[in-house]
Amino acid sequence: xxxxxxxxxxxxxxMGQEVTLRCKPISGHNSLFWYRQTMMRGLELLIYFNNNVPxxxxxxxxxxxxxxxxxxxxxxxxxxxxxxxxxxxYFCASSRGQTDTIYFGEGSWLTVV
Amino acid sequence: RKEVEQDPGPFxxxxxxxxxxxxxxxxxxxxxxxWYRQDCRKEPxxxxxxxxxxxxxxxxxxxxxxxxxxxxxxxxxxxxxxxATYLCVLNNRGxxxxxxxxxxxxxxVKA
Numbered sequence: 001x002x003x004x005x006x007x008x009x010x011x012x013x014x015m016g017q018e019v020t021l022r023c024k025p026i027s028g029h030n031s032l033f034w035y036r037q038t039m040m041r042g043l044e045l046l047i048y049f050n051n052n053v054p055x056x057x058x059x060x061x062x063x064x065x066x067x068x069x070x071x072x073x074x075x076x077x078x079x080x081x082x083x084x085x086x087x088x089x090y091f092c093a094s095s096r097g098q099t100d101t102i103y104f105g106e107g108s109w110l111t112v113v
Numbered sequence: 114r115k116e117v118e119q120d121p122g123p124f125x126x127x128x129x130x131x132x133x134x135x136x137x138x139x140x141x142x143x144x145x146x147x148w149y150r151q152d153c154r155k156e157p158x159x160x161x162x163x164x165x166x167x168x169x170x171x172x173x174x175x176x177x178x179x180x181x182x183x184x185x186x187x188x189x190x191x192x193x194x195x196x197a198t199y200l201c202v203l204n205n206r207g208x209x210x211x212x213x214x215x216x217x218x219x220x221x222v223k224a
Contacts, residue, residue, distance in 0.1 A: 033212075035214075042214070042215075042216040042217065043157070043200070043214045043216075043217075045211075045212070045214075056211070091156055091157075099144070099145060099204050101147070101159050101162075102159075102202075102212060103159075104156035104157050104158070105156060106155070106156050107156055
């Protein structure tokens with residue numbers, strides 16, 4: 001079975017540019033999560049969706065970050081404009097229900113220079 | 114106080130050693146608990162769930178102590194391949210649903 005699929009795997013961009021990260025959750029999973037991981041702050045939950053509806057976006061750092069889930073098989077996390085402090089690994093994850101095992105994608109490694 | 118606290122380590126142990134990690138949590142409403150493993154430059158993956166009665170999976174044993182609000186992971190007969198970061202994870206249901214990840218404990222197993 002296909003796992004959570006993320007793209008791009010790696011991105012290097014210049015400060016001020018727009019970054020769009022994409023995610024395809026595991027088929028049949030109703031919950032989707034976006035996490036950010038850095039050495040300093042560890043793994044942080046940015047936002048999660050249940051049945052395509054954003055439930056908790058309190059972890060989104062600021063207005064430069066936005067996330068959408070237009071259908072059950074696709075989600076995006078957008079950063080506009082990007083800043084060097086946004087450099088991190090961004091993980092998308094999904095689970096069958098809100099309290100079920102969370103499965104992570106391989107991550108999108110973002111570097112903003 | 115952080116919702117989940119782990120000793121960051123690193124723990125450096127020889128092959129064959131037994132090593133134990135603890136994780137404390139502050140929210141008594143926490144309902145389910147897990148240990149995840151994360152290899153260097155990889156995504157976190159579920160290692161095992163943690164049940165109230167304690168559970169074992171091969172060389173790995175997980176325990177939950179609700180009274181003292183901690184969970185533990187014991188690894189027996191450590192292998193080089195056990196070198197990774199181990200993340201304590203819990204689900205809180207009080208005031209809505211939330212999954213909390215600990216910062217992780219790094220383990221290095223040496224030959």
